[in-house]
Amino acid sequence: MPKDVDVAIIGGGVQGCGVAQAAAAAGYSTLIIEKSDWGSGTSSKSSKLIHGGLRYLQTGQFKLVRECLLERNWMLRHTPELVSPNWFYLPIYKNNQYPAWMILAGLCLYRVLNLNSPYSRFRWIKKNEWQHLNGLKTDNLKTVFAYQDGQTDDQQLTLAIKNSAEALGAQCLSETTLVAATRTSNGYQLKLQHANADATDAHTVNARVVINATGPWVNETLNRFTPVPPAVDVDFVQGTHIVIDRQVSDMCFYLEAPQDSRAIFVMPWKGTSLIGTTETVYQGSPDDIQPHQSEIDYLLDTYHHYFPDTPATVINSFCGLRVLPRMQNSAFKRPRDVMIKSHNGIVSLYGGKLTAWRATAADVMPHIYAILGNGKRIDTRKIELQLHKD
Numbered sequence: 001m002p003k004d005v006d007v008a009i010i011g012g013g014v015q016g017c018g019v020a021q022a023a024a025a026a027g028y029s030t031l032i033i034e035k036s037d038w039g040s041g042t043s044s045k046s047s048k049l050i051h052g053g054l055r056y057l058q059t060g061q062f063k064l065v066r067e068c069l070l071e072r073n074w075m076l077r078h079t080p081e082l083v084s085p086n087w088f089y090l091p092i093y094k095n096n097q098y099p100a101w102m103i104l105a106g107l108c109l110y111r112v113l114n115l116n117s118p119y120s121r122f123r124w125i126k127k128n129e130w131q132h133l134n135g136l137k138t139d140n141l142k143t144v145f146a147y148q149d150g151q152t153d154d155q156q157l158t159l160a161i162k163n164s165a166e167a168l169g170a171q172c173l174s175e176t177t178l179v180a181a182t183r184t185s186n187g188y189q190l191k192l193q194h195a196n197a198d199a200t201d202a203h204t205v206n207a208r209v210v211i212n213a214t215g216p217w218v219n220e221t222l223n224r225f226t227p228v229p230p231a232v233d234v235d236f237v238q239g240t241h242i243v244i245d246r247q248v249s250d251m252c253f254y255l256e257a258p259q260d261s262r263a264i265f266v267m268p269w270k271g272t273s274l275i276g277t278t279e280t281v282y283q284g285s286p287d288d289i290q291p292h293q294s295e296i297d298y299l300l301d302t303y304h305h306y307f308p309d310t311p312a313t314v315i316n317s318f319c320g321l322r323v324l325p326r327m328q329n330s331a332f333k334r335p336r337d338v339m340i341k342s343h344n345g346i347v348s349l350y351g352g353k354l355t356a357w358r359a360t361a362a363d364v365m366p367h368i369y370a371i372l373g374n375g376k377r378i379d380t381r382k383i384e385l386q387l388h389k390d
Contacts, residue, residue: 008207016213039158045320241276
């Protein structure tokens with residue numbers, strides 16, 4: 001049975017687990033619950049990249065890119081069992097939307113934002129090396145660049161962060177749902193139910209601060225509070241990936257989709273290749289998302305466009321939801337920074353990047369300090385992650 005705590009976190013994705021780690025390290029009694037398995041929602045439906053986000057330079061999100069590059073560098077240094085560097089090959093063709101000089105300028109800026117890192121360098125691939133690019137189409141190919149970023153198993157990364165939080169004293173309960181939450185004189189009383197428990201067998205726990213880290217379920221979670229706090233104004237964008245039956249290469253390819261010039265990655269993934277992602281506005285329930293056949297075709301057509309002589313069969317597909325601020329702009333042009341909203345002891349966080357999980361937790365901590373006080377000021381960069389529990 002869970003004990004009363006200073007901080008209760010709803011949602012066991014990478015962001016929630018990061019906050020649990022930081023709160024426990026600061027000396028607060030901490031509880032985190034997850035309705036399914038750790039990292040089984042949006043966190044495990046990513047492109048598995050730990051990266052700065054080269055494409056976000058196009059929309060002027062320099063602060064976000066810089067932050068993600070710093071976090072990437074930290075993980076590459078301190079968690080090599082979870083995050084590994086890889087080369088990303090970026091071919092430029094005659095009719096690409098972005099010419100070689102513009103890509104070169106972006107890579108130079110990416111390097112400037114990433115100075116003093118061994119992963120900041122990029123290079124041109126000479127024409128006599130193109131034959132070694134694993135069947136990449138060379139018709140109308142003008143230039144090929146290569147730069148470095150990181151790859152991870154996103155669900156294993158989330159689990160390692162959760163294990164770290166648990167080692168610091170956090171109570172971690174999976175397959176546990178928030179049924180209801182009621183405002184009290186000293187925080188909130190939470191009614192929790194385990195997946196295998198009888199409907200009448202719920203437990204209550206009191207928390208002084210509640211962190212709503214449920215991603216696409218952020219407003220659904222808020223509706224379980226009494227009184228109900230204001231909803232957050234967001235849109236959902238579905239991102240779909242496919243997995244094909246062959247590993248095209250041990251390196252990654254950053255490609256421009258011929259249909260609409262969007263960035264598409266082809267990446268090695270456990271003996272197969274992972275290809276993604278799409279951006280499709282979604283207006284249904286987060287519980288009902290499924291890859292559309294049109295998205296699968298779009299990704300497979302992009303692959304065949306660039307690797308015409310390397311047949312492939314789709315063996316899996318999956319999708320997740322990005323949570324973006326509601327704006328008139330296209331999904332790509334909207335900011336990707338984490339959004340944090342505090343209201344009467346409930347701190348909701350949504351959006352953000354897998355790579356920036358630690359920085360997100362650091363941004364949440366001042367909201368916790370403001371309500372609770374007395375916490376230790378901590379630097380979670382000094383805390384080791386634990387892939388396996390002791």
